[in-house]
Structures are given as C-alpha cells and as structure tokens.
Amino acid sequence: MLIAPDQLDDHVASVVAEGFDTYTVSPAGDRDMYSSIIYLEPFEGRNLRAFGFDMYSETVRRTAMERARDRNEATLSGKVALVQETETDIQAGTLIYVPVYQHGMPLETIAQRQNAIRGWAYSPFRMTDLMLGLVGDWSLMGTNGLGLRIYDGEINNDALLFTSPGLADHALPDHHTHRTQLDVLGRPWLLEFEALTAAHVSDYRAALFVVIFGLAVSLLLFALMVSLARTRDRAIGIAGQLTHDIREREAALRIASTEAEHFREALEHVSSYIFIKDSNRLYQYANKECLDLFGCTAESIKNTSDEQYFPLATCEQLKKIDEQVLRGEKTKSEVEVRTEDGRRQIYLEIKSPIYDDADHTQVTGILGISTDITALRLREEDMQRVAHYDALTGLPNRLLLADRLRQAMTHAKRSGGQLALVFLDLDGFKAINDQYGHGVGDDLLEVVARRLKDSVRDGDTVARIGGDEFVAVLQDINGLENVKIILDRMMSAAADPIHLQGKHMKVSASMGVSLYPQDADISEDQLMRQADQAMYQAKNAGRRRAHLFVQHGDPIVLHVDQR
Known part of the structure; x- marks a missing residue:
C-alpha cells in the first residue's frame, strides 16, 4: 500500500497494535512517499523478510510501479535482488505489479490515476524456481541438446535472469546460438538458445520454448485471479491480515472484489486464450481473446460446451484432457483443429484443476490457457524439410538417407530379410551442364529424380x-x-530421352549395388562405400551398367543397358 509521509507514524502504530510488535517500514529515512508490503502468502519463512519493505524506495521497483500506475495495467519489473533471499540458493528475481486504485475515482488520464492510486497487488518471482516450475522436467521438453539463458533487456552478466541446467559452464561458438526478444508485460526479455553440442545446432524444436516462456506471465496472472476468486470465507481470511481499517467483513469483500477485477482486466489484455470450465466441462468464463475466437460474449459463453466451437474430432481430444484435469492432474497438450475450409490450427493448451478448498480434496473446475502455435509449428516443419530434403529435387538428402538406411538394416536383421543399396551416378550429365548451363542441368536433375522415384516400389x-x-x-x-527388375526400371528412368526448352537430351547411369546382411557385421557407411566402389567399377567398365559388390574377387555384372 502507498503511504504519505504524514501518515507513516499512524500506519506503523496501527499494524503494531494488531500484534506485530517489531513492524516498521524499511529502509528507514525521509522520502516524498512510502510504500509497505503488508500482505504476503504464505506469511512464513523467507517471506517474513519482505514484511514492511518499501519497494517504492528502490529505483527498479519504483519504475515498474509507476509504469503500472500510469498505464493501469500489469507491469513487469527489471532484474532485482528479492528481499526474501537468504544467504543460500540466491536467485535473480523479478516482480509483477498491478495497480489498485481508490474505488469510484476517475481513471481516464494519467493525472487521475496518480491521484487515485492506493497501492499495488504484486507477485515476486525467483527466476530459477519460476522457470523450472513452469517447464518441469527440462528433458521432457525436448531440449536434451539445447540450453536457455534469459536476459533482462541486454546480454551481460548483470542482466542475466536465468540459465537452464547444464548450461552454466558450457560455451560453444557464437554461431551455435539463436536469440529472440520477447515483450513480457512491457519488459523486453532476450531469450538465448544455445546448442550444448554441435550435433544439436539444427534442432529447431527449441522454437517451441519461445511460446512457453511467453505464456508464463499469463499463466501466473491467471493463477492469481483464481486465488482471489475463492470462497467468501477465504476472502475474509485474507483481508484479516491486511491493515486494521479493512478488517471489517464488508470492506474485506470489497477489496477482494476490486483486486479480482483488476486481475480480470489484466487478463483481457493477454494475447492467449484464457478460460474457466466447471466440473461439467461447461464454460463459465473466457477472456476477450477467447470470446473473439469463439464469436460470443461474456454472457453467452456461460454453460456452453466445446461441441459448439470445435469439430467432433477435436472435442473428443478435449474431453479426454478435461477428464484428466478433473481427476486432479495438470496437463500440457497440443490440440489440432481442422477448420471447415481445411486449414490446420494448432494450439498449445495448459490446464490445471480448480479446488474449492486449501486441502485440494474436491475439484470444482478447470483453468485453461491456450496459445495459437500454428505459425511456429509450420515453421518447424519447414525447417525439418530444409534439414532432411534436397531443395532442388524434393528427394531425401544425405541426412535423411542415413536414418532410412539405418532403419532398413535394423528391419532386415530382425526379420531375416535382405535389402539392396544402389549407388547411381549419371553418365554424360557434366557435358549437358557445361553446354546448356546450370539452369537446364537443374531441370534435367528434377526430371530424372521424379522418374527414379517412380521406378522403385512403395x-x-x-x-x-x-x-x-x-x-x-x-x-x-x-x-x-x-x-x-528394379535396376532395369531405374536404368530406363535415367536413360530415356529428355526434352527441355526445345532441346533433346540423353544421359545414362552407372550403378553399384551392395547387399545386406553379409557374413560379417558392417555399418551403414561401409555398405555405402561398397556400393560406391561397385559403381565406379561399372563406370570404368564402359558405363550404362550395374555391378554387384563382391568382397573377394571381381564384381558381378547385374545389368547392362543395351539401348
């Protein structure tokens, strides 16, 4: 709460009279305005260190508090050292402030808000506890090869808010990092993803974390709103720990109602879809973003079900998730929606149970927060295509080939079957490329690639x-x-005439073949080298033919193109 200098002594006396004999506003000293933390939950342990602390006296906190006051919106502070910290497990901190104004006073202008301000509802966050609490088991988020640092505004040690487990002593070259800036309640956070090994540099699944960290603040605000929406008795119990003048029953309810409304207003400005369902899975609340998505109002959404907004397949998935939450589980799921025009929409949905008591014995509803991650998912799929497919022909590239070959060899070993690896090199392509240019050469490769793909089996x-x-x-x-039989089709695919840009062209193919399994256990690379060696033997023997690799002795001629 905010305290004028001429009210400071009366304020301290009133709190001391409630039984807090050692209460004082700290740090001591003369200032033009004071504030004091008069309510914390839980009111025990390290939190007691913050009781009576004047956050308005510290520059970083005061900047955030004034910004929240002047804009009438939830605001995040810069990096701070929380007064709750002890000498062990010290973590970087940050705070969210939501302004609380005198009821009934006008708030249209900044001057009116400055005149009406009474205090702030706030939440402190120890960043390491916050991030690990949101993400849970770091390995379950698909980041075995990635680490994360979060900076407040700029990259330097003074601005470092969080370092993921395993990254503190790690260092790779700068080109093994990816950085993106995220606006969190008016505060710029810089997220730096870093590959823990060079082999994970192309793992673009880390993009999903950008969404998860963007959701964190929204989720925390949501939890605060729900806490304030508890039963009448809980509101009175909370109010009883505040200053003496709001201990009366009706005053406590008014304060709780006012603060809940401010949190609700803050949720209206969140870009995620936030909603509450009752124990029958019927909607009871949705923020503006969610109402706009569903095309309804705050009144019309009440007691409606998913069937009114989603296709049947999506409703079945949502029902299973809701049933988990109603059993007391927290869930984190990707929900895919197919629109009537065939478009794909993908949402990351986080849900938690709502309890009617502090003992968490009876689930009475569901909290939900959902964010559209379609663009990120499509981008990730594009990245996967770039990483695993040849840009010119659309065929699998060397990386995906290695994976397919590994799987095929495993299958052959388990099933007792046999596979053949064919290494094919075009004869005469260089001459065409030199004569007609790379554009024509690329067109020819595309034609041959399509033919080769059609010549093999599913x-x-x-x-x-x-x-x-x-x-x-x-x-x-x-x-x-x-x-x-398949080699003959592949030979035809390469050797049949090709007409491009009014020109008649013709190439052929030399092929080498190796078989698996063999008497000795061999690797994928060895199998590739065998097929490559047989291909060069076929090319040296006159081209337009296929040779089978033989470990000891001359290669076996499998096919000779007579055309």
Whole structure:
C-alpha cells in the first residue's frame, strides 16, 4: 500500500497494535512517499523478510510501479535482488505489479490515476524456481541438446535472469546460438538458445520454448485471479491480515472484489486464450481473446460446451484432457483443429484443476490457457524439410538417407530379410551442364529424380546425395532377380530421352549395388562405400551398367543397358 509521509507514524502504530510488535517500514529515512508490503502468502519463512519493505524506495521497483500506475495495467519489473533471499540458493528475481486504485475515482488520464492510486497487488518471482516450475522436467521438453539463458533487456552478466541446467559452464561458438526478444508485460526479455553440442545446432524444436516462456506471465496472472476468486470465507481470511481499517467483513469483500477485477482486466489484455470450465466441462468464463475466437460474449459463453466451437474430432481430444484435469492432474497438450475450409490450427493448451478448498480434496473446475502455435509449428516443419530434403529435387538428402538406411538394416536383421543399396551416378550429365548451363542441368536433375522415384516400389527410398549422384534403398528384395527388375526400371528412368526448352537430351547411369546382411557385421557407411566402389567399377567398365559388390574377387555384372 502507498503511504504519505504524514501518515507513516499512524500506519506503523496501527499494524503494531494488531500484534506485530517489531513492524516498521524499511529502509528507514525521509522520502516524498512510502510504500509497505503488508500482505504476503504464505506469511512464513523467507517471506517474513519482505514484511514492511518499501519497494517504492528502490529505483527498479519504483519504475515498474509507476509504469503500472500510469498505464493501469500489469507491469513487469527489471532484474532485482528479492528481499526474501537468504544467504543460500540466491536467485535473480523479478516482480509483477498491478495497480489498485481508490474505488469510484476517475481513471481516464494519467493525472487521475496518480491521484487515485492506493497501492499495488504484486507477485515476486525467483527466476530459477519460476522457470523450472513452469517447464518441469527440462528433458521432457525436448531440449536434451539445447540450453536457455534469459536476459533482462541486454546480454551481460548483470542482466542475466536465468540459465537452464547444464548450461552454466558450457560455451560453444557464437554461431551455435539463436536469440529472440520477447515483450513480457512491457519488459523486453532476450531469450538465448544455445546448442550444448554441435550435433544439436539444427534442432529447431527449441522454437517451441519461445511460446512457453511467453505464456508464463499469463499463466501466473491467471493463477492469481483464481486465488482471489475463492470462497467468501477465504476472502475474509485474507483481508484479516491486511491493515486494521479493512478488517471489517464488508470492506474485506470489497477489496477482494476490486483486486479480482483488476486481475480480470489484466487478463483481457493477454494475447492467449484464457478460460474457466466447471466440473461439467461447461464454460463459465473466457477472456476477450477467447470470446473473439469463439464469436460470443461474456454472457453467452456461460454453460456452453466445446461441441459448439470445435469439430467432433477435436472435442473428443478435449474431453479426454478435461477428464484428466478433473481427476486432479495438470496437463500440457497440443490440440489440432481442422477448420471447415481445411486449414490446420494448432494450439498449445495448459490446464490445471480448480479446488474449492486449501486441502485440494474436491475439484470444482478447470483453468485453461491456450496459445495459437500454428505459425511456429509450420515453421518447424519447414525447417525439418530444409534439414532432411534436397531443395532442388524434393528427394531425401544425405541426412535423411542415413536414418532410412539405418532403419532398413535394423528391419532386415530382425526379420531375416535382405535389402539392396544402389549407388547411381549419371553418365554424360557434366557435358549437358557445361553446354546448356546450370539452369537446364537443374531441370534435367528434377526430371530424372521424379522418374527414379517412380521406378522403385512403395517403401523404398530414393535420395539425392549431391551433384548427379543418387542412392536407392530397396527393402525386402527376395533375391537378385527382383533387384535386376528394379535396376532395369531405374536404368530406363535415367536413360530415356529428355526434352527441355526445345532441346533433346540423353544421359545414362552407372550403378553399384551392395547387399545386406553379409557374413560379417558392417555399418551403414561401409555398405555405402561398397556400393560406391561397385559403381565406379561399372563406370570404368564402359558405363550404362550395374555391378554387384563382391568382397573377394571381381564384381558381378547385374545389368547392362543395351539401348
């Protein structure tokens, strides 16, 4: 609460009279205005260190408090050292302030708000506890190869708010990091994701964390609102710990109602979809963003169900999630919605049970906060395509080929089957590329790639590994005769004439084949080298042919193109 200098002595005396003999406003000294923390929950342990502290006396806190007062909105402070900290496990801190004004006074202008301000509802956050509490088990968020640092505004040690587990002593070159800025209740947070190993640099799943951290503040505000919306007796109990003049029953209820309204107003400015359902899974509250999404009003949404807003398949998924929450579980799920026009919308949804008592014995409702992550998911899928598919032909690239080959070899070993690996190099492509230019050469590669893909069976893989080199993984071949049939189709795919830009062109293919399993246990790389060696033997033997790799002795000619 805010205290004028001429009211300070009376204020201290009134709190001391309530039984807090050692109460005082700290730090001591003359100031033009004072504030005092007069209510904390839980009122025990390290929180007692903050009782009576004048946050208005400290520059960082005062800046946030004045911004919240002047804008009439929830505001986040910069990095602070919380007075609750002890000598052990010291963490960076930050605070959220929501202004509380004198009821009935006008608030249209900044001057009116400054005149009407009575105090602030606030929440302190120890950043490490906050982030680990929101994310839970760090490994479950898919970040085994990624670390996170959060800075307040700029990158330096003084502004460091949070470092994820395992990252404190880690250092990779700067190009192994990805940075993005996030506005959190008027405060710029800089999120720096860093690969813990070079092998994880291309893991773009970390983008999802940007959303999760953006949701954190909204979720905390939501929890505060629900806490203030507890039963009449709880509101009176809370009010009883405040100053003496608001201990009366009706005054306590008015204060709780006013603060709840401010938190509700803060939620109206959150870009996520926030809602409350009762124990029958019927909506009882939704913020403005959610009402706009559903196309309804605060009154019309009451006692409505998901079936009125979502397709049937989505409703079935939401029902299962809600049933988990009503059993007392907290959930974090991705919900996919197919719109009537076929568009995909993907939401990250976090839900928690609402209890009617402090003992958490009876669930009476569901808290929900949902954020549209469609753009991020599509971006992640695009990144996966870039990482695993050849940009020119759309075929799997070397990275995805390695994974497919590994899976095929595992399958062959378990099932007792056999696979063939085909290494194909185009004959005559360089001459066409040199004569007609790279544009025509690229068009030719696209045509050959489509033909090769069509020449193999469903379940087989054709990949481009660079230049005019292709690799095919043929599973469950059931003997060399079946391999020869597929090789003939692949040879035709490469050798059939191609017409591009009014020009008649023709290439052929040299192919090397290796089989798996073999007498000795070999790796994917060894199998590739065998097929590559057989391909060069075929090319040296006159091209337009396929050779089978033989460990000891001359290669076996599997196919010769007679066209």
